Amino acid sequence: MLTRRLGRTDRELTAIGLGCMQFSNTGAGARFYGATAQDAATAIVRTALDGGVNWFDTAEMYGGGHSERALTTALRELGVKPGEVAIATKWPPLMRTARSIGATIGDRLDALQGHPVDLHQIHMPWGSLSPIGAQVKAMARLQLDGKVGAVGVSNFSAAQMRRAAAVLEAEGLSLASNQIQMSLLHRNAERDGVLAAARDLGVTLIAFSPLRSGLLTGKFHDEPERLARVLPIRRILGGFTAKALERTRPLIDELAAVAAAHGATRGQVALAWLLTRYGDTVVAIPGASRPEQAAELAAAGDLRLSEREAAALAQRSLAVARRTR
Numbered sequence: 001m002l003t004r005r006l007g008r009t010d011r012e013l014t015a016i017g018l019g020c021m022q023f024s025n026t027g028a029g030a031r032f033y034g035a036t037a038q039d040a041a042t043a044i045v046r047t048a049l050d051g052g053v054n055w056f057d058t059a060e061m062y063g064g065g066h067s068e069r070a071l072t073t074a075l076r077e078l079g080v081k082p083g084e085v086a087i088a089t090k091w092p093p094l095m096r097t098a099r100s101i102g103a104t105i106g107d108r109l110d111a112l113q114g115h116p117v118d119l120h121q122i123h124m125p126w127g128s129l130s131p132i133g134a135q136v137k138a139m140a141r142l143q144l145d146g147k148v149g150a151v152g153v154s155n156f157s158a159a160q161m162r163r164a165a166a167v168l169e170a171e172g173l174s175l176a177s178n179q180i181q182m183s184l185l186h187r188n189a190e191r192d193g194v195l196a197a198a199r200d201l202g203v204t205l206i207a208f209s210p211l212r213s214g215l216l217t218g219k220f221h222d223e224p225e226r227l228a229r230v231l232p233i234r235r236i237l238g239g240f241t242a243k244a245l246e247r248t249r250p251l252i253d254e255l256a257a258v259a260a261a262h263g264a265t266r267g268q269v270a271l272a273w274l275l276t277r278y279g280d281t282v283v284a285i286p287g288a289s290r291p292e293q294a295a296e297l298a299a300a301g302d303l304r305l306s307e308r309e310a311a312a313l314a315q316r317s318l319a320v321a322r323r324t325r
C-alpha cells in the first residue's frame with residue numbers, strides 16, 4: 001500500500017487508515033451508524049491490518065472513549081503490541097477550557113490501554129471556552145512532555161491552520177495534520193484555501209467521510225430502498241435522499257466505468273481518486289461497518305488511477321455539484 005509521511009514528522013502512514021467512529025456505542029457516532037459489537041470491531045480491525053493498514057483514527061467523542069477502548073481491545077486480541085501501529089485520537093473542545101487538554105490526556109491513555117497517542121487532534125475549532133492559541137499551546141506542552149507523538153487539528157480553516165502552525169512553531173514544533181471532510185462530493189478544500197495552506201505548511205490533510213458516508217460506493221443508487229434503513233441523522237447530514245441519488249448518478253456511473261477498467265469497486269476508485277488528485281498531501285480514513293468493507297477499503301491503497309481518469313472524475317463531480325446550484 002502507498003504510504004505518506006505525516007506532516008513533517010518521521011512517521012510513515014499508509015495512505016488509507018481506518019476511521020473508528022463506527023466503534024462508538026453512544027453519541028453522534030452511534031446515531032450515525034448504529035453500535036458495533038466488540039467481536040465485529042475486532043474482525044474489522046483484523047481485516048484492515050491484513051489489508052496493510054498501519055493506523056487508526058478515533059476520538060474521545062466517539063462514545064466517550066468507547067471507540068478508543070474497542071480499537072485497542074481489538075488490537076490486544078489480535079496480538080498487536082503498542083507501537084506496532086499508529087493511533088490518532090482527538091480532544092473535544094466543547095464547553096471546555098484549554099486546561100482540559102492536559103487534564104484529560106491520562107483518560108485518553110487509559111482508554112487506549114497501553115497504546116500511545118501518536119497524533120492528538122483538536123476535534124473542531126469551535127465550542128471551547130479558550131482561544132485556539134491557548135488550545136494549541138496546551139497540545140504543544142503534551143508533545144514537549146512526550147505524552148503525544150504529534151499535534152493535529154480538525155475542521156480548521158486555512159487561517160486557523162496558519163494560527164495553529166505559528167503557535168507550534170514558536171514552541172519548536174510543527175502542525176502535523178488537519179482532518180477535514182474531503183471526497184468527490186466535498187471538494188471545499190480546493191476553494192477555501194485549506195489545500196493551499198496544507199501544501200505551504202507541510203501539513204497532511206486527513207480526509208474524513210471520503211466515501212461521503214457510503215454514498216460513493218453506489219450501493220444506494222443500485223438499491224434506493226436501502227435509504228429507508230439509514231439512521232435519521234446520517235440521512236439528514238449525509239444528504240441521503242432520492243433526489244441526491246438522482247443528482248449524483250452520473251458521477252456514480254463514471255466511477256463504475258473507471259472501476260470496471262481496473263477490476264475494482266466504485267468505492268475503491270473514489271478513495272484512489274483522493275490519493276491521485278491531492279497527492280502526498282492527503283491520507284484518507286474511510287470507516288467500515290463490516291469486515292468485508294474494511295478489506296475492500298484497504299485494497300484501494302494499491303489502486304493507481306491515471307491522470308486522465310482522475311480528471312474525468314473531477315469534471316463529473318463538478319458537473320454534479322453545479323446541478324444543485
Ligand SMILES: NC(=O)c1ccc[n+]([C@@H]2O[C@H](COP(=O)([O-])OP(=O)(O)OC[C@H]3O[C@@H](n4cnc5c(N)ncnc54)[C@H](OP(=O)(O)O)[C@@H]3O)[C@@H](O)[C@H]2O)c1
Pocket residue numbers: 018019020021022033057058123154155179180207208209210211212213214215217219267285286287288289290292293294296297
Ligand atoms: N473529524 C471529524 O469531524 C470527523 C467527522 C466524521 C468522521 N470522521 C472520521 O472519519 C471516518 C470516516 O468517515 P465516515 O465514517 O463518516 O464516512 P465514510 O468513510 O465516507 O463512510 C463509511 C460508511 O460507508 C459504508 N461503507 C464503507 N465501506 C463500504 C463498502 N466497501 N461497501 C459498501 N459500503 C461501505 C459503511 O456504512 P454502511 O455499511 O452502514 O452503509 C461505512 O460505515 C470516521 O470513522 C471517523 O474516524 C471525522
